Amino acid sequence: MNFEDIQAVKELLSTPQKIVIVPHKNPDGDAIGSALALWHYLNNLGQNASIIVPNDYPKFLKWMPGNEHIFNYERENVQAKGRISEATIIFTLDFNHLGRVGQMRAVLEESDAAYIMIDHHQDPSDYAHYSYSDASMSSTCEMVYNFIEYLGDIDTITPEIANCLYVGIMTDTGSFKFASTTSRTHRIIAHLIDKGAENTTIHHKIYDTNTPNRLHLLGCALKNMVILQEYKTAYITLSQEELDTYGFQKGDTEGFVNYGLTLEGIIFAAIFIENKEEGIIKISFRSVGDFSVNQFARKYFQGGGHDNASGGKSERSMAETTAYFESLLQDYKVILAV
Ligand code: 5GP
Ligand code: MN
DSSP: OOHHHHHHHHHHTTSOOEEEEEEOSSOOHHHHHHHHHHHHHHHHTTOEEEEEESSOOOGGGTTSTTGGGOEETTTSHHHHHHHHHHOSEEEEESOSSGGGGGGGHHHHHHOOSEEEEEEOOSSOOSOOSEEEEOTTSSOHHHHHHHHHHHTTOGGGOOHHHHHHHHHHHHHHTTTTTSTTOOHHHHHHHHHHHHTTOOHHHHHHHHHSOOOHHHHHHHHHHHHTOEEEGGGTEEEEEEOHHHHHHTTOOTTTTTTGGGGGGGSTTOOEEEEEEEETTTTEEEEEEEESSSOOHHHHHHHHSSOEEOSSEEEEEESSOHHHHHHHHHHHHHHTHHHHTO
């Protein structure tokens, strides 16, 4: 964020505003963590802020301080719409294209509030009046930490803010192991622990949340894994029927895609998950090294994300989708087979 934008945002926040904070659809730890951290920060400044999520999110994210104040656009549609129409500032967090909020898009486009984007994905669109966009950042939570620092308020970080920011940095860095993790990320984490982030408890609350059903679903996913050694690729499929068999709950498939990358020699992993209700196959892509799954998802599966973690969708059947996916690998043989 440049100096002029910081001054302008500071000026805006020096008077009472009606603020709405919006993370992306199917929010993850970084989206909910950054939204709640910013919400605590703004309310502590005396602002009137609320968070509106486009839809529901997994139970393992619902313990964070302030969670009970989050509005769900699908469930609390009237209040959510009312708040958006009255908003003077709208923060959008952890996404950079209004298509990422699903049904909420039209209402957001009607608003004449000042838009402030804080996000770490590539190729931002230009809907925001003030943008803090940096694809080199580990997480939106790391950026919210920087944002608070830019505004000169680093000493106002409370234990609530520290815990929420810790969640997003931890989940988006795969517990501090992805290439986006820098020495500064670790220094910020150290500071957050000093400020009251309960690191061990957070790891436990996010990751030790298995149910017997989820472990059985994981077993099914691993059994379904297709390994294409010559393309250094592994992919998993889960049909709606399989999800139903194991009583699928939102968030149950989180992290499954990463198992492909734990195989020696595999640099590209995907998971295809059928969603009969939406009539789509939801896809997650992961890679290690130079192969950009962001470009791959963008080009072939109406999606996007980061160089090493992205997602997309397909409207074809599962069999057609995986056949198409395998056919695409031929084109990437030069990169994937080196
Ligand atoms: P995940 O596979 O964990 O759902 O998402 C990995 C990354 O890809 C996240 O940064 C997420 O924002 C992005 N992503 C996932 N699905 C989509 C999609 O359908 N469209 C776009 N543009 N990004 C996506
Ligand atoms: Mn993120």
